[in-house]
Amino acid sequence: MPLTTALSILALSGILGFGFMSRGEVPRSSTAIVASVSEPINIKLDAVHSAALFRIQHLGAGFFWGRLNALEGTVSWPLDDSAPPSFAVTAKVANIDSGSEKLDANLQGPNFFSAKEFPEIRFVSVSGTRLGEKVWRIDGELTLRGVTKSVSTECLVAGIGKGPMGKKVGFECTLTIKRSDFGMEWGIEKPPKMLGDEVRLIIAIEGDEVKAAVAE
Amino acid sequence: MDSTELLKYAGSVVLIPAFVACCAAAPALVGPFRTRRSIVEMSAGFALALAFLVSFVRETSYETISRQFPWSAVESAAPIERWHRLALIAVALAILAPVLSTLRVMSSRGVDRLLSVGFVVSAAFVIGSFVEFPESSFTRQLSLGLLCGASAYAFTLAGGAALWSAAVVFATLAVLAMLSGCASFAVLCTATAVAAAGMAATTAIAGWKSSTEGQPVAGGAFALVAGVLAASVAMAGRAYDTMGIPPWSWFVVACLPVGALLFGGLARRSPNRGAATFWKMLGVLLLAIAAFLAVASLHPLDDSDASDSADPMDGIYGG
Numbered sequence: 001m002p003l004t005t006a007l008s009i010l011a012l013s014g015i016l017g018f019g020f021m022s023r024g025e026v027p028r029s030s031t032a033i034v035a036s037v038s039e040p041i042n043i044k045l046d047a048v049h050s051a052a053l054f055r056i057q058h059l060g061a062g063f064f065w066g067r068l069n070a071l072e073g074t075v076s077w078p079l080d081d082s083a084p085p086s087f088a089v090t091a092k093v094a095n096i097d098s099g100s101e102k103l104d105a106n107l108q109g110p111n112f113f114s115a116k117e118f119p120e121i122r123f124v125s126v127s128g129t130r131l132g133e134k135v136w137r138i139d140g141e142l143t144l145r146g147v148t149k150s151v152s153t154e155c156l157v158a159g160i161g162k163g164p165m166g167k168k169v170g171f172e173c174t175l176t177i178k179r180s181d182f183g184m185e186w187g188i189e190k191p192p193k194m195l196g197d198e199v200r201l202i203i204a205i206e207g208d209e210v211k212a213a214v215a216e
Numbered sequence: 217m218d219s220t221e222l223l224k225y226a227g228s229v230v231l232i233p234a235f236v237a238c239c240a241a242a243p244a245l246v247g248p249f250r251t252r253r254s255i256v257e258m259s260a261g262f263a264l265a266l267a268f269l270v271s272f273v274r275e276t277s278y279e280t281i282s283r284q285f286p287w288s289a290v291e292s293a294a295p296i297e298r299w300h301r302l303a304l305i306a307v308a309l310a311i312l313a314p315v316l317s318t319l320r321v322m323s324s325r326g327v328d329r330l331l332s333v334g335f336v337v338s339a340a341f342v343i344g345s346f347v348e349f350p351e352s353s354f355t356r357q358l359s360l361g362l363l364c365g366a367s368a369y370a371f372t373l374a375g376g377a378a379l380w381s382a383a384v385v386f387a388t389l390a391v392l393a394m395l396s397g398c399a400s401f402a403v404l405c406t407a408t409a410v411a412a413a414g415m416a417a418t419t420a421i422a423g424w425k426s427s428t429e430g431q432p433v434a435g436g437a438f439a440l441v442a443g444v445l446a447a448s449v450a451m452a453g454r455a456y457d458t459m460g461i462p463p464w465s466w467f468v469v470a471c472l473p474v475g476a477l478l479f480g481g482l483a484r485r486s487p488n489r490g491a492a493t494f495w496k497m498l499g500v501l502l503l504a505i506a507a508f509l510a511v512a513s514l515h516p517l518d519d520s521d522a523s524d525s526a527d528p529m530d531g532i533y534g535g
Contacts, residue, residue, distance in 0.1 A: 105458040109397030110299055116350035116456050117298060146295040183294035186400065190275060191225040 038078035043169050043207035045073050045089065052091055052121075052203045056179075057196030066098040066107070068121065075171065075207055079160060084128020084136045085171060087155075089203065091121040111186035118145045123203075126150075138173065144182040151175055153203070167209040176200045229274045230407045237267035237411035238418060245415060246422035254436065258317030260379060260415055261441035265310035267411030268445060271404045272303045281307065299401070299452050301347050302445075309444055312339065313437040320436060332372075332436055339444050340364035347448065349455030359467075360451045367450075367470040368443025374473035376432035376489055377496035379416035381473040382442045383409045384497075388469045388504045389449055395515070396457035405449060412442075423490070432489065446470045465511045475503030 050071035058064045068091040077085035093115035096107050108115035125140035134157035142151045158170035178197050180188055187194035243249055244259030273281065281303045283290035316335045320328040344361025374381040386409035393401035419432075450466040476483070478499030486492035 102459075106397040106399075108458040109399070110297065110401075110456045111397075111399050114297065114456070115458060147293050149293070183297075190229070192221050 037083045038080045040076045040078040040083060040086070041167070041169075042210045042212075043075040043077065044210045045071055045075070045205060045207045046168070047072060049170075049206035050089075050204060052201055055200040055202075057198070059195075060193050064098075066096065068093075069095040069097050071203070071205065074210075075169070075205065077157075077169065079167075079169075081134050081157065084130070084138060085125070085155060085157070086128075087123060087125040087138065087140065087171075087173075087205075089123045089205065093119055093121065112184060114145060123151075123153075128155075142177065142182075144177075145184055147182045149177075149181055151177060153201075158204075158206075163208065165208055166211065169207055169209070171203075171205040173203040173205070174201065175203075229271050229403045230410055233267045233270035233274065233407040234410035234414050236270050237263040238414040240266055241415050242418065245419045250422065254317040254321045256432070257434070257436035257438045258314050261313035261317075261437040261439075262310050263415060264382060264408060264412060264438070265306045265313065265441050265445065268306045268404055268408045269303060269310065271407035272306065275400050275403050276300070298349050299398075299456060301349075302404070302448055302452055305343060305347065305448050306445060309339075309441045313441050316437045316440060328436075332440065335440050336365055336368040336443065339440065340368075343444065343448060349452050351455055356451070356455070360447065363447040363451060363467060363470055364444045366443075367447040367473075368439045370471040370473040371439035371443045372435040374476040374496060374500065375434045375492075377476055377493045377500065378432075378434050378438055378442065378473070379412050379419065380493065380497040381476065381500045382412035382438075382446075383416060384500050384504050385409075385442070385446050385469060385472050386412060386449075388472065388508065389446065389453065391508065392461055392465060392469060392511070393449075393453050395511075396453055396459045396461045398453055398456050401449060401453055401456070408445070420490070420493075432493075443470075460515065462511060462514050465507060468507045469504070472500055472504050472507070475500035478502060 047070040052068040052071060053065055054068070055063050055065050071089055071091050073087065073089035075085050075087050075089075077083070093108055093113040096104050096113065096115075098104050098107060107113055110117070113121075120143075122143040123140055125138045127139050129137045129139075131137050131154065136155050138153050138155045140151060140153070141148050153173040153175035155171055155173040158172050161168045161170070177199050179185075179199050180197050188197045241259040241263035244252075244256045249255040249259070269281075279290045279292070280300055282288050283292060284296055284300065284304050312335060316331060319331050323331055340361040343364055344357045347360065348357065349360075371378050371381060386405045390402045390405035390409060393399075393405055447470045450470040454461075454463055454466040476496035476499050479495040480499075483492040483495040486495060
């Protein structure tokens with residue numbers, strides 16, 4: 001009997017997996033051990049309520065926070081949390097917001113994000129591992145200043161709510177990167193100790209369920 | 217970062233490159249070659265490009281330049297940023313300066329001028345065709361090429377005040393770069409400006425102390441290097457500007473040496489070369505101030521959201 005059950009689960013997983021692929025939305029996440037996977041819903045990011053916050057140490061003293069507003073992209077995730085969320089999120093460097101217009105312009109300059117040359121920052125998830133209920137470690141690829149590096153982020157499902165247009169889902173992901181890994185080295189050694197190398201990121205995402213069009 | 221570290225940094229990226237450049241040009245500016253015009257022009261041009269290069273290496277790294285060569289073994293995940301091509305331009309100019317000077321020495325009068333024009337036109341064509349900064353378009357590439365030629369011609373007009381003019385041009389470019397959010401450009405331009413000023417001062421002191429007058433740095437290889445480098449930096453600054461500096465200002469600054477014509481009459485009637493250089497230099501300086509005031513009137517230079525921060529580098533990264 002246990003063997004039959006296991007085979008049934010395998011078959012069901014395979015069918016569901018094929019179902020994902022055939023919808024054109026390729027979920028790039030996979031779990032190490034998931035007994036059964038429900039149909040994921042597609043979530044389109046609500047730019048007004050999605051932002052990335054970055055934190056960096058200034059002159060070896062305080063932590064300075066800035067925002068990248070109006071994130072765009074999609075998330076694919078089964079509402080029963082049977083599989084990890086799959087993210088494809090883009091931030092436009094032009095949407096940087098430090099609270100100072102002058103600083104925003106400097107951050108968009110060639111010494112930092114270089115908005116004219118690298119206008120977008122992109123994160124695409126590759127796989128996920130469950131850390132707890134609605135908490136996942138998501139491994140993915142972060143592209144910043146034209147450099148793509150593998151990163152790990154801890155994501156929690158903030159909540160599932162209802163908006164006038166349907167379901168809304170929120171996530172919060174945190175990760176720490178070294179900006180020098182992405183070629184953003186100004187202010188670490190040259191000039192010395194001006195800004196830290198480590199950058200902590202909190203990516204706050206809220207999105208709306210996108211209902212698949214009903215075929216006539 | 218305390219003030220000592222800040223001074224060390226400024227010394228590393230500005231003073232050392234300028235000092236190296238002045239040392240490289242010294243034999244021609246104050247030494248036995250000072251009466252040989254082609255060597256004077258070549259040395260000053262080479263030294264100007266050298267100052268820019270040394271500053272670039274100290275501000276970024278040696279690999280930033282070396283990896284741009286096809287045969288480079290340096291591996292990096294980071295793409296070559298477009299403004300790093302400025303270093304490649306400086307390398308090319310440092311090589312072209314002695315080549316042009318040698319060819320000019322070997323040529324008859326008239327042909328040597330044609331050679332200078334040919335080198336400038338070729339450099340302008342190559343840079344306009346192959347060096348692209350962000351948001352490039354046909355118009356921008358054409359502007360880059362034309363500005364290289366115009367700026368080199370402007371330096372030729374500056375005559376004996378070419379070195380001081382280079383100091384003013386690169387100092388003004390440094391200010392514009394700082395205002396436009398390009399701190400590294402500002403550093404490179406400051407180093408180049410200090411090098412030019414150092415060479416000009418050295419030449420002036422040498423001329424004052426010596427009984428035999430040396431040849432002035434004017435036109436030829438120096439105009440090629442100063443003009444093409446200034447134009448390239450100006451167009452890079454324009455391309456990367458995130459502060460909305462008026463685009464025309466970059467063009468004007470690269471051609472500031474035409475200000476030497478402002479007091480051209482007084483310069484021609486001057487009793488000696490020093491006085492003529494002064495009038496030319498004054499014209500360039502006044503044009504630079506006028507350009508700066510025009511930019512300031514159109515661009516809010518005072519930061520409305522500036523804090524009372526005591527941060528010594530506040531202006532570089534805002535706040």
